Amino acid sequence: MVYAKLVVVLLIYSSMVLVIPLASAAAITETYTNATPANVDPNQTSPVNRSVTVPAVDFPNGVTVDNIIISIDFDKRDRNNGVCSNYNGGLVYNNEIYFELSKPSAGISSILIPFNTYSGNVHPAPTNNGFITVVLDDDATTTVGGGTPVAGTFAPVNPLSVFEGLDPSGTWTLTMADSAAQDPLCFFSYTLSIEASSQVDISVTKSDFTNAYTPGGTASYIIIIENNGPDDALNLLVNDTIPNGIVSASWNCVGSGSATCGTASGSGDIVNVSVDIPSGQSIQFTVDVTFSSNPADY
Structure with missing residues (x-):
């Protein structure tokens, strides 16, 4: 290479x-962030898409994706009427969380966190008042999921390596969903890190x-x-x-x-x-x- x-x-x-x-020679790494919040709930708009656009000028012609890392800032708590600002303090149903990354122009996607990846129903005290950041990296030693979501770096359930070899330029879309009403998935932002080389x-x-x-x-x-x-x-x-x-x-x-x-x-x-x-x-x-x-x- x-x-x-x-x-x-x-x-x-x-x-x-x-x-x-x-x-x-060393690859180029660029990062792209979408910080448009989303109130993800079937009673609102589910699923919800948030996209970033990679300009063609950011990577020389001919380079292809070597590695993808994505970090997602989100929260999942009991809310009244499925609205993120209406914190109620009850059970949160973390099994309803869903995240998928896609590159629509290439027709390729990966469900990074499917429904039922998490199972815990109560947030730990440190995250009762804000969002957590989950970093998804194929090289992580622990796979995302288990009980209550916690901040950290984890391997996704389905790999990000499916995007290797693609042209990095164009639109990348994070799709998020919540499978039941009233306790919304509250999205804050995500950052996509793309490493590419010839x-x-x-x-x-x-x-x-x-x-x-x-x-x-x-x-x-x-x-x-x-x-x-x-x-x-x-x-x-x-x-x-x-x-x-x-x-x-x-x-x-x-x-x-x-x-x-x-x-x-x-x-x-x-x-x-x-x-x-x-x-x-x-x-x-x-x-x-x-x-x-x-x-x-x-």
Whole structure:
């Protein structure tokens, strides 16, 4: 996997051909919050949707979701007439709680907290006067649920990993529901954390077709950088140092298909030349060199 500003360093001498594997770079993580409260009860409006929109500009083209974490602020208490502000102090029926995350454009959803995940009917004292925050993370060691809801980090009942590999941009929707009247699910806010990176297979080949070199003579070699996908590789930085014994060098860069070079040509070493290589395409550098006429330079 390769993301964003990777540096391709070609430590290759003129008579050798090497393919250097590239290591992964850190992913981008962005967070999005919807803080529009909801009074979720069949006597009001159940289910209720709250959405966040991820702008396309937040993640470079070609990156896909690696990990999703969602935190939800909510409360479940006995209320008169199913209204969150009318606290009554009786049983709360936590088994009525339901949360589901979806990405409608992809047709994918996961029921994170189904009905009957919780069973306790009385809030503990520390949460009688406010909301709790439940963080749902596939990597948590304890699965959400049990008796009364408590704050903390838990694995969801159904995994968030179903969203891995999706384009992070677009609308993400949290659907919440309460299965019976009078004791509403009181929603305050949720925050969606999205980690995403490119998944690309990059190969780098340097070829030199000359078997012998003459002091004062010339030669050419090529560098081919291929992206075997599945995602586009953007903003790769290419570097190639000219070997000893060369007194002058010039190079040009061309791409196949829609692959592009940030700089089309130059002289001397190739230094931090940015290239964009869509999946299945390639970039080629052609380097023309002149050798020193002094054998001591080699």
